[in-house]
Amino acid sequence: MSSAVTSSTGGTGTTSSSTSGSSSAGSSLVTSTGIGSGLNITAIVSALTTAEGAGQQTQITDQTNSVNAQLSAFGTFSSALSTLQATLSTLEDPTELAGYSATVSDKTIASASTDSSAVAGQYALTVQNLATSASLSSAAYAGATSVVGTGTLNIAVGTASTTVAIDSSDNTLAGIAAAINSASNNPGVSAAVISTTAGARLVISGTQTGAANAVTVTETDGGTGLSGLTYSPSATTNGLTQTQAAADANFTVNGYAATSASNTVTSAITGVTLNLIAPTAAGASTTLSIAPDTSAAQTSIGTFVTAVNGVLSAIQTLGGYNSATNTAGALNGNATLEAFQNQLENILDTVNGSSGGVSSLADLGITADAQTGQLDSDSGTLTTALSQNLTAVGNLLGGTNGIATQINNLVNSYTEAGGLLSSITQGLQTNLTNLQKQQTALNAELASYSATLTTQYNAMDTAIAALKETQTYLNAEFNPNSSSSSSSSSSSGSLSSGNTST
DSSP states (O other): OHHHHHHHHTOOHHHHHHHHHHHHHHHHHHHSTTTTTOOOHHHHHHHHHHHHHHHHHHHHHHHHHHHHHHHHHHHHHHHHHHHHHHTHHHHHOHHHHSOEEEEESSTTTEEEEEOTTOOOEEEEEEEEEOOBOOEEEOOOBSOTTOBOOOEEEEEEETTEEEEEEEOTTSOBHHHHHHHHHHOTTOOSEEEEEEEETTEEEEEEEESSOSGGGOEEEEEOSSSSTTGGGOBOTTOSSOSSEEEEOOBOEEEEETTEEEEESSSEEEEEETTEEEEEOSOOOTTOOEEEEEEEOHHHHHHHHHHHHHHHHHHHHHHHHHHSEETTTTEEOTTTTOHHHHHHHHHHHHHHTOOOOOSSSOOSGGGGTEEEOTTTOOEEEOHHHHHHHHHHOHHHHHHHHSSTTOHHHHHHHHHHHHHSTTSHHHHHHHHHHHHHHHHHHHHHHHHHHHHHHHHHHHHHHHHHHHHHHHHHHHHHHHHHHHOTTSOHHHHHHHHHHHHHHTOOOO
């Protein structure tokens, strides 16, 4: 077409230049998306691509959101089960729940604690003297750096002993104290230097109380360089002075005499540990009372009820339907939650036929609300049951067939490694992986579709650009009096009217 037009006009260099410029413009139009047609090709392609994948994208998005919601919901459920399980350890052991408290009326004389073998009772306690450890003291020296002498000391406590060699490097009071403290196989003594107005003294103290732990110090090198630091309970002359003898504690329980090498006494009363603090006044005694400890049991049971309600509430929220908001839980109608709730409620309804009037949770004042299913607790009924038969309460909740034990086994079957919740979670994670693969495939498909549309629209745009170039050229040839701007603005009308006047 270009050569024909040139021939008809007898084109000069000016015409040739015009053709060249048109070709250049046409090339620009082809490579500039939308310049020829005036269309926003990018927006059109984007809209068409989005519409093409809308159905699949909605399905993938909805399924992904659903799986994530289920994973979160099962995480919430699992957390509620863990909270419940943490309350069961105390209830599972009847002896731990059925505890006793020990109270000493005069707390300056003694304190006491109990273990699971304690029984209720009241005792009169008198303390004649406390158990003590031996303490030996040297004569006064001028100071801690005063030289005492050299030699070898044998220090014995009961049947255990060690040998301490003293030479010129540690022959002072302070040096000897350090040597004793660092000696291997220390039999149970410590040494220190105390400074008084009368001078410095070496003090050797036993670390264990009781008459059997008397301290003996002898010089074994054959000399007398350390004779000022020797002591024997049976000797009439000693270098050290015993300032406190090793002695057993002496006390009475209900008037019966007892002794102990330690002030912590575990053998006097079954299940009771006595901590002797000071002697009683002459002729006086203090009262030791052992009674059921219902406060700890009340706390444990109350915590258990709260945790059970937490699980029931989670099941209701996650698996139920809120008619007020027309909103279904993420696990609405889920068989796993329903099965757990049914099993839990069956366990809570356990009746063990125990004696003592405590055979079910109702006997503890714990009942289920008919409307909400939540457990309600009557503190008065619980207090009465604990006070009258703490052992029966412990047997209902703990032991092999106890309610707490059964619930613990049930929770384990759901939460343990390889358990039901683990399997469900793994299945949901697999679903997420598959959905991600579907998303990747869809993205690739839509990218290809978008590229194809872009190519097609660019081809159309190129064709339109070429037509406009030709129209502009023809208007310039057949209407030479028109300005280029006028020709450009009216090119469409000229072609449509068929005006070819020269």
